[in-house]
Amino acid sequence: MIELEGLQKHYGKIQALRGISLNFDPEQVVALVGPNASGKTTLIKCLLGMVIPDGGRILFDKNDIAGDVNYKRRIGYMPQIGRYPDNMRMGYLFGMMKDLGKNRITEHFDEELLATFNLEEMFAKPMRALSGGTRQKVSAALAFMFNPDVIILDEPTAGLDPLASEILKQKIQKERKAGKLILITSHIMSEVEEIADSIAYIVEGEAKFFKRIQDIKSETGEERLGKALFHLLSK
Amino acid sequence: MNKIIKYVLHDIFRNRILLAYVVLLSLSSFGLFMMNEDVSKGLSSLLTVLLIVVPLVSILFTTIYFFNSYEFIELLVAQPLKRSNILLGVYAGVGLSLLTAFWIGIGLPVIIFDGTATGWYFILSGSLLTMVFVSLAFLASVITRDKTRGIGIAMMLWFYFTLIFDGILLMVMFAFSDYPLEKLTIFLSCLNPVDLARIMVLLKMDISALMGYTGAVFNQFFGSSLGIVLSMTVMLIWIILPISIALRIFKRKNL
Amino acid sequence: MISEFKFCRQLKHNTAVTKPNFAEAPFIRACFALVMLLFCSFSQIEAHEIIVKQGTKINTIQKALAMAQNGDIIRVTASTYFVQDLLIEKSVSLIGTGYPVLDGQKKSNILIVRAPNVTIKGFIIRNSGISNIKDKAGIRVEKGDSVSIIDNRLENTCFGIYLAKVKGGTISGNTIHGINSVIQSGNGIHLWYSHYISILNNKISGQRDGIYFEFATHCTISRNLSEQNHRYGLHFMFSNNDTYTFNTFRNNGSGVAVMYTKYISMTNNTFDQNWGSSSFGLLLKDISRSTISNNTFSRNTSGIYMEGTSDVKCVRNNFLNNGLAVRMLADCEKDTFLLNNFMGNTFDFTTNGTENLNFLKGNYWDKYAGYDLNRDQKGDLPYRPVSLYSQIIEKLPSAVFLLRSFMAELLDKAERALPSMSYVNLYDNEPSMHMIQR
Numbered sequence: 001m002i003e004l005e006g007l008q009k010h011y012g013k014i015q016a017l018r019g020i021s022l023n024f025d026p027e028q029v030v031a032l033v034g035p036n037a038s039g040k041t042t043l044i045k046c047l048l049g050m051v052i053p054d055g056g057r058i059l060f061d062k063n064d065i066a067g068d069v070n071y072k073r074r075i076g077y078m079p080q081i082g083r084y085p086d087n088m089r090m091g092y093l094f095g096m097m098k099d100l101g102k103n104r105i106t107e108h109f110d111e112e113l114l115a116t117f118n119l120e121e122m123f124a125k126p127m128r129a130l131s132g133g134t135r136q137k138v139s140a141a142l143a144f145m146f147n148p149d150v151i152i153l154d155e156p157t158a159g160l161d162p163l164a165s166e167i168l169k170q171k172i173q174k175e176r177k178a179g180k181l182i183l184i185t186s187h188i189m190s191e192v193e194e195i196a197d198s199i200a201y202i203v204e205g206e207a208k209f210f211k212r213i214q215d216i217k218s219e220t221g222e223e224r225l226g227k228a229l230f231h232l233l234s235k
Numbered sequence: 236m237n238k239i240i241k242y243v244l245h246d247i248f249r250n251r252i253l254l255a256y257v258v259l260l261s262l263s264s265f266g267l268f269m270m271n272e273d274v275s276k277g278l279s280s281l282l283t284v285l286l287i288v289v290p291l292v293s294i295l296f297t298t299i300y301f302f303n304s305y306e307f308i309e310l311l312v313a314q315p316l317k318r319s320n321i322l323l324g325v326y327a328g329v330g331l332s333l334l335t336a337f338w339i340g341i342g343l344p345v346i347i348f349d350g351t352a353t354g355w356y357f358i359l360s361g362s363l364l365t366m367v368f369v370s371l372a373f374l375a376s377v378i379t380r381d382k383t384r385g386i387g388i389a390m391m392l393w394f395y396f397t398l399i400f401d402g403i404l405l406m407v408m409f410a411f412s413d414y415p416l417e418k419l420t421i422f423l424s425c426l427n428p429v430d431l432a433r434i435m436v437l438l439k440m441d442i443s444a445l446m447g448y449t450g451a452v453f454n455q456f457f458g459s460s461l462g463i464v465l466s467m468t469v470m471l472i473w474i475i476l477p478i479s480i481a482l483r484i485f486k487r488k489n490l
Numbered sequence: 491m492i493s494e495f496k497f498c499r500q501l502k503h504n505t506a507v508t509k510p511n512f513a514e515a516p517f518i519r520a521c522f523a524l525v526m527l528l529f530c531s532f533s534q535i536e537a538h539e540i541i542v543k544q545g546t547k548i549n550t551i552q553k554a555l556a557m558a559q560n561g562d563i564i565r566v567t568a569s570t571y572f573v574q575d576l577l578i579e580k581s582v583s584l585i586g587t588g589y590p591v592l593d594g595q596k597k598s599n600i601l602i603v604r605a606p607n608v609t610i611k612g613f614i615i616r617n618s619g620i621s622n623i624k625d626k627a628g629i630r631v632e633k634g635d636s637v638s639i640i641d642n643r644l645e646n647t648c649f650g651i652y653l654a655k656v657k658g659g660t661i662s663g664n665t666i667h668g669i670n671s672v673i674q675s676g677n678g679i680h681l682w683y684s685h686y687i688s689i690l691n692n693k694i695s696g697q698r699d700g701i702y703f704e705f706a707t708h709c710t711i712s713r714n715l716s717e718q719n720h721r722y723g724l725h726f727m728f729s730n731n732d733t734y735t736f737n738t739f740r741n742n743g744s745g746v747a748v749m750y751t752k753y754i755s756m757t758n759n760t761f762d763q764n765w766g767s768s769s770f771g772l773l774l775k776d777i778s779r780s781t782i783s784n785n786t787f788s789r790n791t792s793g794i795y796m797e798g799t800s801d802v803k804c805v806r807n808n809f810l811n812n813g814l815a816v817r818m819l820a821d822c823e824k825d826t827f828l829l830n831n832f833m834g835n836t837f838d839f840t841t842n843g844t845e846n847l848n849f850l851k852g853n854y855w856d857k858y859a860g861y862d863l864n865r866d867q868k869g870d871l872p873y874r875p876v877s878l879y880s881q882i883i884e885k886l887p888s889a890v891f892l893l894r895s896f897m898a899e900l901l902d903k904a905e906r907a908l909p910s911m912s913y914v915n916l917y918d919n920e921p922s923m924h925m926i927q928r
Contacts, residue, residue, distance in 0.1 A: 011489065048313040051489040072315035079313075083306035085242070087249035096242050100314060126249075142310075273789075273811055276834060279894065287896055401897035408888050416888040424891070433895060453891065454767075 001026045001061060001181050002047065002150065008055035009042055009205075016042040018205040019056060026149065029172060029182040031196035033189075033229075039205040040185045041080070044152055047183075048077055073104040076148040080155045082139035084127040090138065091123030097142055104146040113141040116167050132159050140168055144175070151175060153184040157191060169195050193225040201229070208233070236320040236327070239311070243328025247300070253336055256292050260284070260340025268348045275440055278349055278357060281341065282440075285361050286433055289337060290368045291393050297329050297372030298389040302382040309490045322373070322485045326478055330369045337365050356439040360432040363470040367428045368393070370477035377484045400427045417452040428473040431466055542566045551576060551584070551592075558582050560605075566590045566613070574598045574619075578634075581605050586612035589643070594618045599627050600647070603634040611640040618647040620674050627652035627676070628666075631659075639664060649676035650697060656684040661692060668696035672720040672743075681706035681729075689714060696720075700742065703729040712736055722747045723764075734759055739771075745790060747773040754780040761787045770795040771812070777802055784928055787812060793835070796822050803828070806928045810834055816875075823847035827918075829926050832856060832875070839875035841914060842884055850875070850918040854926050859906055862923045873921040876914040878905035 002024040009017040016039045024030055032040045045051035047058060049065060049072065057064050060071040084093055098109060114120055117137040122130070130138070136159045143151055153172075157165040172182055172195050186192050192199065193213065201208040209232070213225060222228035247253055263284050268277040301308075304325065311321045341361060345354045375388040404423055408416055424430045438457050456462045540554045540562060548554050551571060554564045560581040568588030574597050578584065582605075591614045594600040598619045601610065610629060619626040628647035631637050637659040643666075644650045650666035653659070666678040678694035680702045681687060687709045693716075694700040700716030703709070703726035713736045716723040723739030726732070727749040738760040739746050745764035748754070754777065761771030771790035772782075776798045783805040787793035793812040796802070802825045809815035811834040818825070820843025827849070832838045833856040852868070860871035879898045882889045892898045905912055 009489075045490065050309060050312050052487060069315050069317055072313065075313070077310070077313040079306065079310060081306060082310070083303075084310075085246035085304065085307055087246045088242075092245070096238075096245075097314075100238055100242075100311075100316065104315065271834070273834070276811060282894055283896075283899070286894075397896045398900070401892055401895050405882075405889060405892065405897065408886050412886050412888075420888055420891050430891075430895070434891070437894060 003059040003062075004043075004056065005059070006056035007043070007046060007053050007058065009039075009046065009051060009053045016205050017046070017053065020202070020205070020207045021056075022200055022207055022210055024181055024183065026181045027176060027179045028197040029176050029184065029195055031192040031199050032183060032185045032202060033187075033192060033199050034202035034208075038202045040202055041154065042205075043202065044154055044183070044185065047152065048072065048075065073101075073146070074149040076143035076146060076151040078136075078139045078143035078151075078153045078156055080158070081132075082135045084135065084138070086126065086128035088127050089123065090119065090125055090127060090130070093127060093138070094123075094142075094145075097145065101146050104148075107147065110144050110147045111141075113137070113144055113167070113171060116171075117141060117164060133161060133164070136160050137164060140171075144171065148180070150181045150183070153182065155185055155187070157186070157188070165191075189224075189226040189229070199229075201233075236324045239316075239321060239324025240328045240331065243325050244332060247328065247332040250300075250332075252296060252299075253332060256296065256333075257336045257340045259288070260337065261344065263288075264341050264344035268344060274349045275353070278345065278353065279440055281345070282357075282433070282436055285341065285357070285364070285436070286429055287397055289341075289361055289364055290397060290429060293333050293365045293368035294372040294375070294389045294393050295386065296333065297369045298376050298385050299382075300329055301325070301373065301376040302385055305382075305490075312490055318486050319482055322377075322482055323478075326369065326373055330366055333365050333369060334362055337361055353436075353439045357436050360436050363467075363474065364428060364432045367470065367473045367477075370474050370481070373481040374477040374484075377481045377488060396427055396429045401430065404430075421453065421456050425466075425469045428470060431470060431473075435463075435466055538562045540564045542571075544569050555580065555582070560607075573600055576601050578603045578608055579605050581607040583609035584611070584613075585609070586614075586642075589614050591616060594628075594647075596620065599630045601629045603629065603631040603637060606635040607637075608634055609638040609640065610642060611638070612642065614643045614645065615647060616645040618649070620648045620670065625649055625652060625676060625680075627680070630654075631656050635659065643667075646670070647676075648674070649680050650678045650694065652677075652680045652682075653684045653687065654682045656681075656687065658686045659684075660688045660690065662688065662690035664692045666692065666694045666697060668698075668719075670696075672698065675720060677702035677725075678716070678719065681709070685709070688712070694719065699723075699725040700739070702726065703732070705729060707731050709733070710735075714738070715740070717741050719743065724748070727751060730754070733757075738762065739764070741765075742769075744768060745770040745773060747775070748777060749773075749775040751776075752778050752780065756780070756782045757784050759785045761785065761790060761793070763788070764790045765813075766791060770817075773797075774799050774802065781805070782807065786810065787815070792817050794818075796825065798822065800824050802826075805829055806926065807831075808833070808928075809838075813837070814840055814880075817841070818848065819843075820845065825849070826851070828852055829922070830854070831926050833925070837877060837880045839916065840880045840884065841876060841916060844913055844915060846914070846916040848916070850916065852920050852922055852926075853918050854922040854924065855918065858921050858923075860921065867923050869921040869923055872917040872919045874905075874909060874912050874914070874917045876912065876916055877902050878912055881912065881914060 004020050004022045007017050007020045032043060034040050042051055046053050065071050119137060119141060156168055176182055196213060198212045200210040216228050216232060220228040220231040222231055264281055267280045271277040271280060308321060312318060342358045345357055371392050372389055375392060376385050379385050424434060434453060434457055438454055457466060540548060540558055542548050542551055542554045542564060551566060558564055558580055563583045563585060566586045568590045570591040570593055572595055573592050574594055589612060592600050594617045596617045596619055600615050600618050615628040618628050627649035628644040629639055630652045633655045635657045637656060639651055639661045641663040645667055646669050651661055661679060668675045675698045677699040678697040678701060679689060683705045685707050689711045690713055692714045695718045697719045698721050700719045700723045706729045709732045711734045715738045717740040719742045721743050723742035724746040729751050731753045734756045736758045740762040742764055746761060764771050770792040771787040771794060773795045778800045781803045786808045788810040791813045793809045793815040796818045799822045804827045806829045808831045814837045815832050815835040817840045820841060825848040828851055830853045832853060838855060838857060855873050855875060858869055858873045860869040863870055879901045
């Protein structure tokens with residue numbers, strides 16, 4: 001569904017992506033894993049057209065995304081930090097996002113998370129009055145809103161309370177089963193182990209490997225993913 | 236784009252700083268008009284507000300608003316929306332809000348106290364000046380990622396146009412005082428929208444008579460219809476050029 | 491009639507001379523008064539009245555004048571009379587009832603007075619000829635001493651009232667309104683080599699100069715309104731010992747200009763709204779030993795412009811909302827400014843030199859930012875009315891471009907903090923802390 005071909009990006013002298021090639025197929029959860037500043041976020045931003053790569057290309061259903069915005073209709077995105085217009089009430093924000101994305105959907109909006117996170121109760125509050133966790137919930141709800149084929153979640157559970165994390169994880173699983181491609185970044189291995197099918201391991205702008213978690217475990221003979229990764233990388 | 240303008244307006248009209256700006260402008264204009272029995276005197280005192288406060292608030296408010304909305308702009312970019320539409324939408328939204336604030340805070344009192352051509356000219360100059368500094372603020376905002384630096388650049392631009400430029404101009408005048416400088420000065424004034432706005436208003440106010448012989452040259456130029464068209468055009472260029480550059484940068488910018 | 495008149499005058503003269511005697515002898519004084527009264531009433535009875543009226547035998551003023559003798563009164567009833575160069579060579583009173591119109595049909599002068607003791611009252615005088623060489627006037631008086639021109643309305647005359655070599659006389663209550671262009675218009679009230687004239691309560695507008703004096707001395711100009719004239723509201727030169735009080739000069743092309751004159755007194759006048767790039771409230775050129783007091787200068791480009799003046803006292807004047815209150819060139823000396831109010835002016839004072847031979851004291855300056863610790867109502871620091879920015883403009887006329895800019899304001903603020911930046915040696919050592927009441 002998404003093909004990265006020799007993707008390169010540098011910021012000044014810093015080489016953030018050094019020719020990454022990856023293929024993501026639907027109906028799976030892929031975790032982008034790697035140390036800090038390894039290029040995960042840059043990769044996501046390239047996918048979303050927020051960062052324009054210097055070299056290589058990205059194909060979305062065989063179409064190059066360079067200079068295109070329409071493919072984004074099929075992507076939902078939850079940023080690492082969500083900030084919204086300070087003086088807007090939450091209800092108005094959702095209304096606005098629906099309005100801006102009107103052409104993205106033919107059927108109903110997916111408002112499941114709105115209900116399960118109990119966000120509707122807070123519709124009257126202005127965005128500046130919300131806690132970081134609540135804003136994360138808003139971001140998550142917005143990412144799933146348009147029932148997109150691809151959902152990209154940047155550090156989705158950071159800042160969420162355990163209950164909300166659980167709700168989100170269940171939602172991710174549900175969407176995967178519905179045939180969607182879900183890309184997440186995360187530092188928490190237990191979480192990755194719990195929700196992801198495969199791992200793309202990225203170090204210094206290169207994809208070290210892209211494997212199914214089961215394969216990693218059986219390859220290394222370790223039960224826990226963290227250990228398995230450690231094992232794999234220290235080889 | 237219209238939707239973005241609408242939502243930016245919805246947000247900014249609830250902004251407390253903007254509200255404070257309106258109050259500040261209203262207080263100073265009503266205060267100055269009531270303190271001076273003479274309307275034109277009040278207007279010329281208000282000119283200082285127009286030339287210093289309006290550019291400062293316009294450029295600072297816009298820059299801060301831009302950086303506070305940075306993550307939201309990112310989110311909008313991740314939506315199926317064109318970058319140019321996003322930036323121009325936010326630009327138009329911020330510009331319209333600041334213009335509205337200016338119209339309520341200064342425009343209204345000016346019309347109430349001095350509904351003459353001078354008053355309208357005053358409002359026109361202020362409106363153009365507001366938009367020039369909103370444009371400059373967008374330029375300052377897109378060339379850096381860092382909020383503090385962005386605000387620093389905005390402040391420097393304001394400082395440059397309200398003070399440093401005139402200081403340099405004065406030094407140039409001193410250095411070449413043996414030559415007739417009127418034409419050069421007219422040309423140089425086009426390089427500073429604040430000077431241009433000031434001259435446009437001054438020549439409509441009766442204070443222009445003070446300018447004597449040298450002023451007569453300015454009067455002849457800026458008072459003629461060609462001069463008015465030309466100075467308007469230059470002001471419009473000052474609005475369009477920075478925002479166009481900002482747009483070019485923003486289109487390729489890594490968010 | 492003539493002899494009687496002369497006698498009457500001699501009698502008056504005598505009474506003046508013999509005054510001390512009267513004081514000693516009240517009885518004789520009473521007798522004389524009685525005789526005087528008799529004479530006066532007698533002479534009034536003797537004066538003939540001639541009535542000019544359409545449809546009667548005397549239907550033109552010319553006919554009436556031909557019949558009249560000195561001292562007669564010619565009453566002209568309301569109608570329109572076409573007259574040109576109508577010569578009045580007898581000492582008569584020409585009195586209009588119901589404002590008869592004397593129309594000159596734009597050809598020449600309308601009335602010419604060449605006799606003493608002529609009165610012209612209550613006419614509408616309109617449409618004189620237009621000539622710049624011959625100075626066509628509505629009422630032209632040549633050597634007609636003790637003339638009285640009262641309550642007339644002059645419309646569309648080139649010159650309004652023109653006095654040449656006249657001694658004594660009153661011009662009062664006239665309205666003079668010109669409609670000609672700058673080149674074609676003459677002066678409203680024009681005096682040339684005339685003395686002891688009183689000009690009172692006239693309204694003059696639309697002329698070249700409202701009031702023009704050349705070699706006119708010992709005149710009193712009081713309570714006139716001169717406005718919207720093309721050039722000067724009041725213009726005089728070589729006219730010593732004149733007094734100007736309670737006049738208003740408003741919105742004239744170039745304000746008021748007075749030149750080459752000594753011993754004048756200008757008090758309680760208003761100089762208002764004389765705007766324009768070469769306009770001033772009052773221009774003084776080579777004026778000496780004169781007093782300018784209790785006047786108001788408001789909304790002029792320059793309130794007073796002084797060039798080559800000496801020993802001029804400016805006392806208790808108000809300078810309000812002028813672009814520039816006083817411009818005093820470096821060749822002025824021994825002028826004093828006392829107890830004036832300077833308020834709301836863009837610039838209070840400018841000069842073109844660094845040395846100063848004039849004297850400022852006890853004025854009120856609204857821009858003064860000093861303090862009064864000893865509470866004597868006088869500022870403890872001297873005030874320097876010539877601002878740094880105005881000094882820069884003096885050296886560098888282009889710098890006027892920065893008028894009202896932040897830069898210009900900052901320069902003046904800096905000067906206030908560091909007075910040493912200023913190099914003009916002109917200051918008020920005892921600035922008043924309060925507005926001066928007058």
